[in-house]
Amino acid sequence: MCNPAGNAGDADAPLHVVVAGAGPAGALAALQLLCRNKGITSRRSYRVTLVDGGRNFGLLSEEELKKNHRSWMIGLASHGIDALRTVPGLWEKYVSHVGVNLTSFALHLGSKEMKFSDPNDIGENYIVDRNFVTAAVARYLHEHFVDDEAFEACYNTKVQYVDGPNKRVLIRGEDGVERYVHYDYILGCDGVRSAVRAAFAQHERTFEMELSDIFTSFKAIHVPRPAGVDAASLHLLPDCMPTMNGIALPETGDMINLSAGVYNHLSCHPDMLSEDYKVVSAYMKKNFKAFELIDWDDAARQWVGQQWNTTGQVHCNFYHSAR
Numbered sequence: 001m002c003n004p005a006g007n008a009g010d011a012d013a014p015l016h017v018v019v020a021g022a023g024p025a026g027a028l029a030a031l032q033l034l035c036r037n038k039g040i041t042s043r044r045s046y047r048v049t050l051v052d053g054g055r056n057f058g059l060l061s062e063e064e065l066k067k068n069h070r071s072w073m074i075g076l077a078s079h080g081i082d083a084l085r086t087v088p089g090l091w092e093k094y095v096s097h098v099g100v101n102l103t104s105f106a107l108h109l110g111s112k113e114m115k116f117s118d119p120n121d122i123g124e125n126y127i128v129d130r131n132f133v134t135a136a137v138a139r140y141l142h143e144h145f146v147d148d149e150a151f152e153a154c155y156n157t158k159v160q161y162v163d164g165p166n167k168r169v170l171i172r173g174e175d176g177v178e179r180y181v182h183y184d185y186i187l188g189c190d191g192v193r194s195a196v197r198a199a200f201a202q203h204e205r206t207f208e209m210e211l212s213d214i215f216t217s218f219k220a221i222h223v224p225r226p227a228g229v230d231a232a233s234l235h236l237l238p239d240c241m242p243t244m245n246g247i248a249l250p251e252t253g254d255m256i257n258l259s260a261g262v263y264n265h266l267s268c269h270p271d272m273l274s275e276d277y278k279v280v281s282a283y284m285k286k287n288f289k290a291f292e293l294i295d296w297d298d299a300a301r302q303w304v305g306q307q308w309n310t311t312g313q314v315h316c317n318f319y320h321s322a323r
Contacts, residue, residue, distance in 0.1 A: 014045040014150065018169055018183040020159045020196045022052030024074070024130065026189030027137040031087055034145050049152045049181055050141075051171055052190075056155040057131055058138025062098070066253075071131040072220065072311070073249045073257045075102075078124040087140070094136040099128025100250040104233040108240070108290040115233070127234065127249050129257075159190060162199035164321070169195075187320040192312045200318075209316040216245075218261025218309055221302040225254050226291045241287045243268055248290075258299070277301045 019030045033046040057065060076084075076099075084091040102125040104117035145151045156174035163169065168180045188196025192211065200207040225231055231254065237246035246260035262268040271283035281300035284293075293299050 014047045015184040016047045016049070016182065018049045018051065018181055018186045019189060020051050020162075020169070020186065020194070021189035021191060022050050022054070022056075022134070022138065022153075022155065023189060023191070024133050024137060026050065026052070026187070027134060027141060028083060028087075029187055029189060030151070031090070031137060031141055031145075032083075034141075034148065034151055035087055037150055045150070047150045047152075049154060049183070051154045051157050051159055051169075051181075053158045054155065056138055056142070056153065057135035058140075058142045060135060062132075062135075065131060065135055069131050070222070071129055072309075073127055073251075074130045074133070076126040076128065076133070081124055081126055084137075090137065090140050094140050095128075095133055098132040098136055098252065099126050100232060100252060101126055102232055102234055102250070104230060106230065106233050106235045108235060108237050110239075111289045111291075113290075115230075125234075127251075129251070159195040162186065162196055164199045164203040167321075185321050189319070192314050194314075197314070197316065197319075200316075200321075207317065209314055211312065211314045213310065213312045215264050216261040216310070217264060218259050219303055219306055220257055220259040220309070221299050222251065222255055223258055223299050223302075224294045225250075225256050226293055229256065229291050235290070237290050240290055241269070241272070241284070244272070246290075272303075275304055277304045280304055 017030075017033055019026045019033075022030075027050070030048045030050045033048050037045045057069065060069065081091065084095055104115055106116070107114045141151075141153070146153075154171060154173070158172050160170040160172050160178065163180075167184070167186075168182045169186060170178060170180055172178045186196055188194045188200070190196055197209060201209070229235065229248070231250055233250065235248035235256075237248060237260070240246040240260055243266045244260050244262050246258065248259075249257045251257050269283060269287075271279050274280055277297060277300040280303050281296045284300060284303075285296045
């Protein structure tokens with residue numbers, strides 16, 4: 001599966017690359033390949049098919065994203081920011097304003113705060129909603145390559161199966177129609193439960209991966225930044241409530257994303273499981289000591305209105321078939 005076929009041996013023919021998953025990594029990979037077509041330093045060119053089961057966030061306004069399509073917060077360290085900067089204008093015009101640059105870290109032990117702000121320790125870090133950065137990259141793709149014959153965007157389309165030996169992938173559109181797409185290379189950016197990764201595991205004996213979980217169930221709410229809370233700081237909240245740990249991340253619009261969770265082998269207080277927001281509000285106000293929220297009832301309504309979340313992570317020795 002790792003030995004390229006098709007046009008891979010012809011330096012003058014374009015390589016067809018299928019990118020599975022149009023999140024930040026997949027959309028940026030597709031964009032970088034397309035940008036290479038405009039360069040003059042290499043004879044190699046690319047055709048890119050981008051496949052994702054969700055909608056194209058690049059077609060939505062930032063207001064609609066904030067209102068209806070929030071996701072989890074992610075951190076971009078210097079290497080991630082440098083990758084975005086490889087595409088002319090992407091960071092400066094599309095991404096840099098949708099998140100917050102971190103300038104410090106804070107550790108809260110009860111009501112006591114310890115702050116760390118040495119730039120040598122912090123480096124360059126950027127906090128952003130995953131869907132916001134996804135939309136920014138997708139918007140750049142749409143505005144610069146929507147009419148490019150080398151680019152095919154297949155949103156609302158699921159990867160059903162990767163036929164590695166024959167270098168083709170079966171996809172199903174939102175209309176239910178299935179078709180095979182042949183490729184020279186395939187890149188798996190399709191999340192923890194990856195169809196591409198499953199094909200690597202089945203056909204490539206040198207492939208190795210580690211799938212793990214944080215073993216925590218958590219909820220995240222968006223609240224106005226409380227007085228005294230640094231607008232550009234990451235706040236760690238160990239034991240923020242009995243048996244619960246938390247983290248507060250800065251957002252645009254003078255907001256913070258406040259997450260709190262419990263390890264799976266423990267239980268949180270029954271009041272935090274209540275469907276009555278007033279019960280949750282009273283418990284949070286009594287037990288959360290890190291800082292005073294502006295509106296406890298609003299925070300509790302958000303808490304009650306969502307399910308418990310979990311998250312996982314995967315590490316692989318490679319993510320694509322071009323080895």
